[in-house]
Amino acid sequence: MNQVNFSDEIIGYQCIKCKREYPLEDMYEGCPRCKSNGKPSSVKPIYQGFFNGENWLPFQMAVSLGEGSTPLLDVATNHGNFYIKNEASNPTGSHKDRMSSFTISMAIANGYRGVVAASSGNAGLSLASYASYANIPCVIISTDNLNEQLASYIKSTGAELVLTKTSLERWELTKEYVKDGFLSATNYIDPPVGSQPIGIQAYKLVARECYGQLGSNPNALVIPTSRGDLIWGIYEGFSELKQAKFIEKIPKLFAVEPFERISKVLDGEKYTNHFNQNTNLKSIAGATVTWQSLQAVIESNGYAINVTEEEALDAQALMGRTGIHLELSSSTAIAAIKQIRKDKLVEGNDSIIAVTTSSRFTPI
Ligand SMILES: [Zn+2]
Known part of the structure; x- marks a missing residue:
């Protein structure tokens, strides 16, 4: 198995x-x-x-619950026509399943005692599910304001759930498990880096699938971004396609964020600074920027786009009316398209793909 x-x-x-x-x-x-x-x-x-x-x-x-090969959906809305790469179709409802498949496989290949992740959302549920399927110990470290339903889902896998008071404490505790022979699926240093680099390789397949399903190279992808594992993996995927001469140009990658972080760094602030602001867009929250997310935007000639909670709620409702049910943070990709078109950051006929990262049915 x-x-x-x-x-x-x-x-x-x-x-x-x-x-x-x-x-x-x-x-x-x-x-x-x-x-x-x-x-x-x-x-x-x-x-x-x-x-x-x-x-x-x-x-x-690799260990698999059937992640990946997600649909590319052609949707027509009052924001115009665009495509959705619907990662909500993954087994536990988010793109994180792709990374969990490789992270758990890495833990098995290299003989780790178990896996650990600091997560209050999709990543925790995903990793716990894959660890359970592969029958290896898993510890999810979260803060004590974790959604109760999500906590019950994580515990139902048999994973150990540890709650701390602050986000920073989660990282300190993760470090202890690493010393004890656990593979950490997530970052635990500050300023941060991306997640486990072998796990991130799974996101290259999002690029390859988009290219294959569209039948041509897309002009732009819009990607909800926190610490940038997904946008970097997608960037690497397109870089390889370019290197192998399948495509001539890497599509513009738009990082969607709930408040100015990457955009401030693009304007000259240090990427190691903290950018504190509260938001209910929890899956893309966080005070930090990583080098990888910055590079993916710069190297693809993309932009950082800020989307408010109100805009995300409107986009979530809009997509509900097309029969596609997205988590609020995931809906930011749709809201961003409106801005991108209004600011003419793409050409009129350009093909745009919104990477919708997670399902509305995940209780975050
Ligand atoms: Zn270096």
């Missing part, structure tokens, strides 16, 4: 900021050199050999 086969195409890691290369050993805290300079950055795996469109993935065989 849980046969895992780690790819021998991966020969090491490379920092996505300073480009230093490292041998193939697990790296939780990003590039050691950039971290010691106070400017943390994620690393990415280095593959050898030729990319044939599908071989550059960490596993030939």
Whole structure:
């Protein structure tokens, strides 16, 4: 059931900021050199050999509950026509299932005692479900304002749920589990880096699927963003397609955020700053920016788009009327399209894909 086969195409890691290369050993805290300079950055795996469109993935065989291959839906609304890459169709209702598949597979391949994640939402439910399916111990560390229904779903998998008072305490506790032989699925350093780099590789498939399902290269993708695992994975996916000459240009990637974080950094603030603001858009909340999310936007000639809760609620209702039920944070991708068109950040006939990250039926 849980046969895992780690790819021998991966020969090491490379920092996505300073480009230093490292041998193939697990790296939780990003590039050691950039971290010691106070400017943390994620690393990415280095593959050898030729990319044939599908071989550059960490596993030939991974733990799976049937994630991925999500539908690309053509929708017509009063915001105009666009496509939805509906990640709400994944087994536990969010894009996180793609990452959980690879993270749990990594834990099995490298003989970890179990997995741990600091999460108050989709990532926790997803990881707990995949760990349970693979029969390995899982600890989800959350804050004590965790939604009760979500808590009951997580506990129903058999995972241990630990509650702390603050977000920062979650990261401290995660670190303790890591010392104890657990694989951390999420970041725990501040300033942060992205999640476990092998897990993020799963998001490359969002890019490849969009290209295949559309039958051509999309002009733009709109992606709800917190610490940028998804937008970076999608960027990497399109980069590989470009490198292999399947496409000529990486689509513009629009990072959608609930208040100005990436946009402030693009205007000159340090990416290691904290940007504190309360929001009910919980899945994309958080006070920090990562190097990976910034790079995905800059390198694709994209933009950061701010969406308010009211705009997200309107977009959620709009999509409900098309029969597609999205979590509020996920609906921000739809609201952003309205702004993108109004500000003429794309051409009139450009194909736009909103990556809708999670289902309204997940109790966040
Ligand atoms: Zn570095």
